[in-house]
Amino acid sequence: MTLPTHSPRLPPLLHADVVQTPPRPPSPEHQFGTRAVHAGAHIDPTTGAVIAPISLSTTFAQSSVGNPIGIYEYTRSANPNRDHFEEAVAALEHARFALAFSSGSATTAIVLQSLAAGSHVISVSDVYGGTHRYFTKVAAAHGVHVTFTPAIEVDIEGLIKPNDTKLIWIESPSNPTLGLVDIRKVASIAHRHGILVVVDNTFLSPYIQNPLDHGADIVVHSVTKYINGHSDVLMGVAAFNAIDLKERLTFLQNAIGAVPSAFDCWLAHRGLKTLHLRAREATKNATTVAKALEASPFVKSVNYPGLDSHPQRAIAVKQHRDGMGGGMLSFRIQGGHEAAERFCQNTRVFVLAESLGGIESLCEVPSSMTHAGIPKEQREAAGVYDDLVRLSCGIEDAADLKADVLKAIEKAATSINGSK
Ligand SMILES: *Cc1c(COP(=O)(O)O)cnc(C)c1O
Secondary structure (H helix, E strand, O other): OOOOOOOOOOOOOOOOOOOOOOOOOOOOOOOHHHHHHHOOOOOOOOOOOOOOOOOOOOEOOEEEOOEEOOOOOEOOOOOHHHHHHHHHHHHHOOOOEEEEEOOHHHHHHHHHHOOOOOOEEEEEOOOOHHHHHHHHHHHHHHOOEEEEEOOHHHHHHHHOOOOOEEEEEEEOOOOOOOOOOOHHHHHHHHHHOOOEEEEEOOOOHHHHOOHHHHOOOEEEEEOOOOOOOOOOOOOEEEEEOOHHHHHHHHHHHHHHOOOOOHHHHHHHHHHHOOHHHHHHHHHHHHHHHHHHHHOOOOEEEEEOOOOOOOOOHHHHHHHOHHHOOOOEEEEEEOOHHHHHHHHHHHOOOOEEOOOOOOOOOEEEOOOOOOOOOOOHHHHHHOOOOOOEEEEEOOOOOHHHHHHHHHHHHHHHHHOEOOEO
16 A cells, blocks of 8 residues: 555554564465464554454545545445455465455355356256245346256256356255265366356355365355354355456446445454364264264254265265365254254254354254245255254354254154154
8 A cells, every 4th residue: 555645634644654564374375274364364554453443434535536545446346344355265265366245145146147148057956045046036137047957967068058058056065955066077067168167165164165176166155154154244255266257246346336344344354264163163063963863763864964874975075174064964854844843943052043154053944944935846856855954053062952952853753643
């Protein structure tokens, strides 16, 4: 930042010109935790503040017409807190660039908006409900059409429309059945046809999976979940390497204006600094709960990529850090939909609520909550049965979560018509 010396309205310079900013860890050579704490966390050049101030100003002064004093002009285009957050996410996703948006949904919308009318998209079937809604009800309005497939690794070649297919959309793990996609396998086919691959990495966070390392072109997150991690910010982010994507998506970020506030960027950056600790703890807790569920006579099946019984465990071992399963799991309870609902009313630690990835554990019934908007046949074809319960394990103590789940499940499954 260059400070002017000639404007009469400016206060005298502080120590901006003399403060030595200590070197910050550059990204590639340090491990994840070090980068999470330091990437984008610059010492304030004027005060030496170790934690950046929240820059609430919407506009930035110019010393002469068209010559901003610093690097900022107007907060929608760029502001210090958003820059810090984007720099941190880029470092953690092994990306050159990251762009933050006002929600995960806005991020999805902007990636789709970047496609020309007439473009075709191939998507995995069991995507996030809001993503499904955008693909089916909004994208078509500007001439972008989406084909869904439950087996993208097998079907992709046949679904590609030469000249029209521009994007492949993957969610791995999928929501809420925790199915995995071999990103490398899909990306290598897509790239032969010049098609971009997007991975929604919300369920694992950059600590457990870095899709760009497996060949994806864009990784997107609902920051609302693990990255912020405290259930108090709605935000999204996209990270990528290509300079042409940077130009197109930056243009849309400013032109559409679906941007996060400086305060939300500051909070999400603060949350991001402990992501590695939270993701490890959530994985430990989910593993404990998944094993207990697998051993329960009241459970039909458990979906958790950290278990050896997961049908795509080999992909988890290849794609996830140390084969970690993350904090999300789902299971089918004995006793049908009623038992699933009763389970969610009987937990004492798990809170009955939508969303995921926060410090607190949550439970929900996808067929009547997050996935209620998807027609029943389509839902069941994707494994989202009425008796499916989804859990987001937080960072409480594993023993308490396990006891809570086992107690609630027994109450729920045994109180149906007096039988089990
Ligand atoms: C929540 C979520 C979204 C949407 O993000 P918002 O921040 O709620 O708009 C997208 N994808 C996945 C996998 C999600 O869980």
